[in-house]
Amino acid sequence: LCRYRLATLDLLPVQWLLTRALSSSMLSLREGCTECQPEECPMPRGCLAGTVRDACDCCWECANLEGQICDLDNTNHFYGKCGEHLECRLDAGDLRHGEVPEPQCACLSHLALCGSDGKTYAQICRFLEAAHAHPDTNLTVAHEGPCESGKPQITSPPYDTWNITGQDVVFGCEVFAYPMASIEWRKDGTEMLLPGDDPHISVQFRGGPQKYEVTGWLQIQGVRVTDEGTYRCFARNRVGEVVALASLTVFTPVRPGQGLYLLYE
Secondary structure, three states, rough: OOOOOOOOOOOOHHHHHHHHHHOOOOOOOOEEEEEEHHHHOOOOOOOOOOOOOOOOOOEEEOOOOOOOEOOOOOOOOOOOOOOOOEEOOOOOEEEEEEEEOEEEEOOOOOOOOOOOOOEEEEOHHHHHHHHOOHHHHOOOEEEEEOOOOOOOOEEEEOOEEEEEOOOEEEEEEEEEOOOOEEEEEOOOOOOOOOOOOOOOEEEEEOOOOOOEEEEEEEEEEOHHHHHHHOOOOOEEEEOOEEEEEEEEEEEEEEEOOOEEEEOOO
16 A cells, blocks of 8 residues: 555545455456446545556556655556655665665646735645545635735844944844745934944845845944944835834953953943
């Protein structure tokens, strides 16, 4: 029998196993196939990845889900075939020493989808699992890409820090949002966006580290006493805006050569 997983769904009907068992016992190998009699085929139920033809190309049976072991080609029929939008792949990249690679069903798409239930699905295969599990809900694809998350979420805010004059300081700010967000930096006490015209302050941005995330950095080179204060990371999209703040404390070293003594300004 093929292996299966319960996924994150409420129940996986027992009929799924019974269907595969009956189908395999009737038509285990293509060499032993008899004349196809569709009226004798069991009706597959609870097939979260859809249905496929059996080894004799006669009866319908449950297809294998993402992550299940599968038959890599059509020369044998032991584990079963992959379902809709899935293909059987042999990936030896993550094997530990001594492990034998096993072909598994992998989804052909990695594009997130927004369902008509308002939930974001990582890809079409997860969406189809949910649709097959609850056929009465008539679940459809609302649009490609994740469902709108509303205003941005700051997943990793900047942190309070301190340093001594002349050293460098970096603040980071990671943001998740769909629609995508932009990041701005400001210092309390001024309305000017950083870096402004200050050559010892710079900002950088890039997408990631996760999908639909953006990360921004504020770097202060050769920190000065006047750089001390509270810095704010603003993240905004067309839905809304959020802010996270962090403080910078600057110390001035005194008595060089006699140990490090710090003078708080």
